[in-house]
Structure formats: C-alpha cells, structure tokens
Amino acid sequence: MSGVALETRGLCKSFGALTVADDINFRLERGARHALIGPNGAGKTTFVNMLTGLLSPSSGRIVLGGEDITAAGQAKRVKLGLGRTFQINALFRRLAVLDNVALAVAERRGVARRMLRAASMHEDVRAESMELLATLGLAEDAGIRILDLPYGKQRLVEIAIALGLKPDVLLLDEPAAGVPSLESHRILQVLDNLPEHIAILIIEHDMDLVFRFAQRITVLVQGEVLVEGPPEEIARDRRVHQVYLGEQHHA
Amino acid sequence: MSAHAGGYSADPRIRWIESLPWIVAFAGFFLLPEYLSLGARILIYILYALSLDLIVGYAGIITLGHSAYFGLGAYVAGILAAKAGIGDSMVQLVAAAAAGALLGVSTGAIILRTKALTLLMLTLAITSVLLEIANKATALTGGADGLSGVVVAPILGLFRFDIFGKTAYLYCLLVLFLGWWLVRRLIYSPFGTSLTGVRENSLRMHAIGAPVYWRLVLVYTLSATIAGVAGGLITQTNQFVGLNVLSFESAGELLVMLILGGVGRIYGAFVGPVVYLIAQDLLAKQFPEYWYFGIGTMLVLVVMFARGGILGILDGALAKLRSRR
Numbered sequence: 001m002s003g004v005a006l007e008t009r010g011l012c013k014s015f016g017a018l019t020v021a022d023d024i025n026f027r028l029e030r031g032a033r034h035a036l037i038g039p040n041g042a043g044k045t046t047f048v049n050m051l052t053g054l055l056s057p058s059s060g061r062i063v064l065g066g067e068d069i070t071a072a073g074q075a076k077r078v079k080l081g082l083g084r085t086f087q088i089n090a091l092f093r094r095l096a097v098l099d100n101v102a103l104a105v106a107e108r109r110g111v112a113r114r115m116l117r118a119a120s121m122h123e124d125v126r127a128e129s130m131e132l133l134a135t136l137g138l139a140e141d142a143g144i145r146i147l148d149l150p151y152g153k154q155r156l157v158e159i160a161i162a163l164g165l166k167p168d169v170l171l172l173d174e175p176a177a178g179v180p181s182l183e184s185h186r187i188l189q190v191l192d193n194l195p196e197h198i199a200i201l202i203i204e205h206d207m208d209l210v211f212r213f214a215q216r217i218t219v220l221v222q223g224e225v226l227v228e229g230p231p232e233e234i235a236r237d238r239r240v241h242q243v244y245l246g247e248q249h250h251a
Numbered sequence: 252m253s254a255h256a257g258g259y260s261a262d263p264r265i266r267w268i269e270s271l272p273w274i275v276a277f278a279g280f281f282l283l284p285e286y287l288s289l290g291a292r293i294l295i296y297i298l299y300a301l302s303l304d305l306i307v308g309y310a311g312i313i314t315l316g317h318s319a320y321f322g323l324g325a326y327v328a329g330i331l332a333a334k335a336g337i338g339d340s341m342v343q344l345v346a347a348a349a350a351g352a353l354l355g356v357s358t359g360a361i362i363l364r365t366k367a368l369t370l371l372m373l374t375l376a377i378t379s380v381l382l383e384i385a386n387k388a389t390a391l392t393g394g395a396d397g398l399s400g401v402v403v404a405p406i407l408g409l410f411r412f413d414i415f416g417k418t419a420y421l422y423c424l425l426v427l428f429l430g431w432w433l434v435r436r437l438i439y440s441p442f443g444t445s446l447t448g449v450r451e452n453s454l455r456m457h458a459i460g461a462p463v464y465w466r467l468v469l470v471y472t473l474s475a476t477i478a479g480v481a482g483g484l485i486t487q488t489n490q491f492v493g494l495n496v497l498s499f500e501s502a503g504e505l506l507v508m509l510i511l512g513g514v515g516r517i518y519g520a521f522v523g524p525v526v527y528l529i530a531q532d533l534l535a536k537q538f539p540e541y542w543y544f545g546i547g548t549m550l551v552l553v554v555m556f557a558r559g560g561i562l563g564i565l566d567g568a569l570a571k572l573r574s575r576r
Contacts, residue, residue: 052458078460090458092451095258102259103448104459111441112461118263118439125441126259143260165459 004063005030005199006051006082006169011060013046013223020046021057022223028169032199035214037207039243043223044203045087048171052084053077065168078107083167085158087174087203091146098142100157102129104164129164136160136190152183156190163194170194172202176209184209211235219243256515257447263439272521276424280417287416288488293528294423295484298430300509300520302477305434307506308515309443310470311450312363315502316374319358319381320351320475322497324482329398329492330391338404344426344483351479352472359471363464375499382497397493401486412487419488426484430477435517437473446470507546511553513560522561 006028013021020043028034036044049055051062053074062070064080072080092100106112106125120126133139136156146154155175162170175191176184184206191213194200204210210217211231218228221243227234234240279290299321306312324347331337331346362373385392392398405411410418437443448456449463456463486492495501504527512523530549534542557564 054457074457075460075462078458084458086455086458090452090455092448092455094451095256095447096260098260099258099444099448103445103456103461106259106441106445107459107461112445113442113466115437115440115442117441118261118436119257119259119441119444120261120263120439122259122441129259161455161459 003030004028005032005065006201007063008051009061009063011047011050011062012058013043013050013055014058020223021050024060024220024223024225026218026225028199028201029216030168030199031197032201033213033215034199034201035210035217036201036203036220037205037210037217038220038226041222042220044220045173046223047220048084048173048201048203051171052082078165078167081166081168082171083162083165083169084171085162085173085175087177089154089158091154091157091161093146096143096145097133097138097149097157097160098126098129100146101132101160101164102126104161105129105132108165132160132163135193136163137186152179152186155179155187159187159190167198169199169201172200172204174204175202176204176206181206181208188212257439257443259444261439265435269518272518273428280420280424284415284417287420289528289532291416291420291423291488292485293524294420294427295481295488296505296508296524296528297521298423298427298484299478299481299505300512300524301430301434301517302474302481303505303509304514304517304520305437305477306471306474307509308519309438309450310446310467312467312471313367313371314374315371315499315506316376316378317474317478317505318497318499318502319374319378320355320478321482321485321501321505322378322381322385323354324348324351324479325486325492325496326385326392326398326482327479328483328486329401332401332403332486333398334391336402338402340403340406340422340487343403343487344480347479347483347486348476349479351482352476354479355472355475356468359468359475363467363471374502378497378499378502382494382499385494385497392492392494395494397491399491401490401492403487403490412490416488423484423488426480430480431517434477437470438517442466442470507550509560511550511560513562516559516562519560519562526561 004027008024008026011021011024024047038044046055050057053072061068064077064082067080069077069080102125105128109125111122111125130139130142133142138153138156138160141149141153159175176187179187188209202213214231217231217234219226219234219240226239227237303317306314327350328343328347331343358377362370365373386394403412406422412418445461445466449466453463482496508523508527509520511527513519530546531542534545553560559566
C-alpha cells in the first residue's frame with residue numbers, strides 16, 4: 001500500500017509571540033509506522049491537537065485522505081477516519097470497560113443517537129466491542145468499571161476506544177506514558193498487532209519503544225521539524241544527539 | 252447493581268422491585284384518602300425531579316434554573332384555563348409541554364455552549380428573567396397576586412376534579428407513569444449511554460466524533476418538556492398559579508430533593524420528593540418556624556455521609572448484607 005494518508009503543509013501555530021509550530025510539512029504514508037519525537041515543549045501535543053481539530057492552526061493546511069480538513073470539526077475528522085488516544089487517560093471512568101469501547105463503536109455505526117431500543121439490544125455493537133476487547137486481551141475485564149481497573153489496562157482501553165472507530169489514521173499520544181517499563185512490553189505487543197492498513201503516528205518518550213516500533217521518525221524541536229528519516233539515520237544524526245538524545249545516551 | 256446506569260450490558264427489563272413505587276402509590280390512594288392532595292403534589296414533584304435527573308444525573312448538566320420550564324408550563328396551562336377559556340386538561344397539558352420544549356430548545360441552544368459556573372449563572376438568569384416577566388405581566392399572570400380562576404374540565408368529559416383530590420391524584424399518577432416510562436427508556440438507550448459518556452468525559456466524546464452539543468441540546472429540550480408537563484399538572488391540581496413556581500428557591504428545592512434521593516439513578520427522583528415533602532409536611536406542623544432546620548440537617552447528613560443519597564445508603568447496606576452471606 002502506498003499513498004499519503006495524512007499530510008500537513010506549512011502548518012503554523014502561535015500563541016501571541018510564542019510560536020509552537022513553525023512551518024511543519026509532514027507526510028504520513030498509508031499503513032505507516034511513524035514516530036514523532038522531540039524534547040519536552042517541542043510542540044508535539046500541539047501538533048496532534050491541530051491534527052484532531054482541538055486547536056486550529058494559525059496558518060497552513062491539513063489534508064486527510066486527500067480531503068482538506070483544516071477547517072473541519074472534530075466529528076468530521078473522525079468520520080473521515082482519524083482516531084486518537086490521549087497522553088493522560090481520557091476514559092469514561094464510572095462506566096464499564098465494554099461501554100467505554102461500545103460508545104465509540106456505536107458512534108461509528110451511527111446508532112449512538114437512537115432512543116427507543118435498549119443499548120444492550122444492539123447486538124452488533126456489543127459483539128464488535130467484545131471482539132475488539134478480546135484482541136487486546138481485555139475480554140475478561142469487560143464488566144469492570146475503569147475506576148477499578150489497573151492502570152496498565154486502562155492504557156489499553158485508551159487504545160481500544162480509538163480502535164472502535166476503525167480509523168485509517170491513528171494518533172497515539174504517548175501510549176506507554178506512566179506504565180512501568182516491566183509492563184510496557186504489553187503495550188508494544190498490542191501496537192505490533194494493530195491492523196497493518198492503519199497509518200500510525202506515535203508520540204513517545206520511551207526511546208526503546210520508539211526504535212522498536214517505528215519505521216520512520218520525525219524529530220520536532222521548538223516547533224520545527226529538525227530531521228526526518230528511518231530509525232538508523234535518526235540514531236546516527238549528530239543534531240538529534242545534541243538536542244535530544246544527548247542526555248539519554250541511547251543508540 | 253440497583254443504580255440505573257443503562258449501558259451496553261445492562262438488562263433493560265423491568266425488575267419486580269421497580270413495581271414498588273406504583274404499589275405504594277396505589278396503597279396510598281386507598282389507605283390515606285385524607286392525604287391525596289399532598290400525594291398529588293408528591294407525584295408531580297417526582298415527575299419534575301425525573302426531568303432534572305435526566306440532565307443533572309445522566310448528562311451532567313448542572314442547573315439551578317429548572318423552575319423556568321416548570322413555571323412556564325404552569326403559567327401556560329393556567330392562562331389557557333383562566334384567560335382563554337380552554338378547559339380541556341389534555342390541551343392544557345400539551346400546551347404546557349410544547350411551551351417547555353420551545354423554551355428548552357431556545358435557551359438550551361445558547362447556554363449549553365458554556366460550562367460549569369458560567370452555565371450555572373445562565374440557568375439562574377433565565378429563571379430570573381421569566382420570574383420578572385411573570386411579575387410584571389399582571390394582565391396575563393395576575394402578578395404577585397397569582398393567577399386564580401383556573402378551570403379544568405372533567406378529563407375526557409368523564410372524570411371531574413373533585414374536592415378530595417381523587418381524580419387529580421390518579422391523573423397525576425398516570426402522567427407520572429408515562430414520564431417514568433419515557434425517561435427509563437431513554438436512559439437504557441444508546442442515546443442515554445452516550446449522555447453518560449458526555450458526563451464522564453466530554454473531551455473523549457468529542458474525540459470519538461460524537462455531536463456532543465446537539466446531544467445536550469436534545470436532552471435539555473426533552474427534560475424541559477417533561478418539566479413543562481409537571482408545571483401544567485401543578486396548575487391543574489392547585490387550580491391556581493403563584494409566582495413561586497418560577498422562583499430560584501423552587502429550582503434549588505428540587506435539586507435538594509434529587510440529591511437527597513440520589514442523583515443519576517431514576518428512583519432517587521422518586522425517593523427524594525417523597526421524603527422531602529413528607530418531612531416538610533410533618534416538620535411544618537410540629538415546628539412551623541424551624542422546619543427548614545430539619546430539612547437542612549437531612550441534606551447536610553446526606554452530603555457528608557452518603558454521596559449517593561438515600562438510595563446510595565440502601566445500596567451500601569444491601570451490598571454488606573450480600574457479602575455476609
């Protein structure tokens with residue numbers, strides 16, 4: 001599979017005098033495994049928030065699957081195949097795991113606004129949600145409320161909700177954030193098993209995870225793309241070492 | 252779990268325990284004929300509290316202005332009966348519902364763009380504006396003197412509103428039953444589940460592509476419609492409308508009832524008004540000057556020790572009993 005799934009052209013964002021995204025030209029290929037890295041405050045989350053429509057760019061364009069979505073609302077982007085997860089869990093805490101996923105599945109299937117038949121009578125939504133949970137190893141936790149779920153599994157639900165949207169492009173905002181490294185292999189395992197056709201952009205601080213998962217890496221520094229390339233190149237790049245990896249002694 | 256949360260794994264069938272309110276209501280009708288007017292008032296407040304629970308408990312919309320829709324419904328029914336000479340109870344009720352719906356959708360569309368304290372202030376503002384209009388438009392509303400001369404024709408031309416309140420009681424019970432059926436249905440539906448999604452995390456609801464704003468406007472309108480019906484009922488049973496139906500106090504009182512019974516669990520809206528209004532009746536007889544002290548104490552105790560309200564206490568007790576077995 002080739003072709004561009006998501007593209008930004010000259011994307012800029014400034015808050016007053018502070019520029020947090022400066023002329024970002026970025027391409028995410030179909031089915032890509034792409035990582036976005038950079039030191040704290042590099043503007044990674046701002047970039048993701050612009051992609052999903054939470055923030056509107058000061059200038060530049062965003063194109064999703066050939067369609068210009070720069071001015072589109074969040075719901076429209078989701079409909080066009082854009083899914084995301086959150087760095088800090090954004091779950092429905094007092095609802096069961098199943099309902100967390102089913103809410104997303106129901107939105108995608110267009111049944112979420114129905115009022116007459118009971119939710120549990122929508123067998124299709126239930127079955128699909130259960131199936132999805134099973135692929136993530138969460139089937140046994142379906143009836144447990146998020147509040148009562150261990151943190152590591154909450155991170156998986158975070159991904160499961162996004163997958164319920166059957167996205168073409170999936171933005172993973174630090175999927176392993178806060179997960180002890182002993183457990184982060186579980187997250188990586190899930191990431192490795194994601195459907196191949198989904199283009200994935202991952203933002204992550206865990207360099208082990210990034211270099212094991214990504215086929216392409218973009219380094220963002222102070223709102224600008226410093227360099228982009230395959231992991232071997234990035235690992236060798238002097239500038240990257242200087243601004244980012246220098247203190248981490250990786251690679 | 253006895254809290255009615257809906258959801259994709261919730262069994263929507265009606266449990267035997269859910270017939271309890273209706274058994275109690277019928278028992279009250281036969282056993283306590285001298286309390287039927289208080290009974291009708293309780294039934295109306297249950298319907299009113301149900302409408303509030305839908306937005307506060309399920310959708311997480313915080314409001315102190317729900318009396319706007321209740322009061323409008325009350326005045327519309329009253330003005331039709333007293334000024335326009337339309338005595339048909341069904342027409343009055345439908346008009347009250349329509350007025351509630353109309354005000355609900357037009358105000359909801361504006362205020363639901365805001366959140367938290369701003370939203371709370373706006374709900375207060377709406378009620379205050381309506382109260383002032385009712386106060387000044389004396390030709391229509393009777394102003395501070397209230398609107399009297401409300402005439403309600405026999406229901407279906409057969410059942411006359413008697414001075415003992417028998418007809419009114421059964422009539423309110425029937426309307427409450429329909430309202431309960433509707434609310435229960437909504438809560439168990441995908442729509443209801445998506446409302447709890449908004450309550451739990453509206454950021455995430457946006458991220459899964461839900462039209463959050465429109466869902467809120469819709470549920471707010473439905474809630475305002477039911478509140479309008481409850482207002483229409485209070486006019487028909489009292490055959491009088493006073494400014495107090497629109498007051499901020501009445502909206503606050505309703506919220507207190509709901510918190511007392513338990514928010515977001517349907518039957519909290521049943522338990523709250525029963526306990527509150529009966530306590531008010533008893534305390535006001537015993538201590539005409541201090542009865543608010545009793546109500547206040549109850550509320551403080553519930554808020555401090557039982558965040559789930561009276562039903563939350565029962566839930567906890569049941570869970571303990573089960574674990575002992």
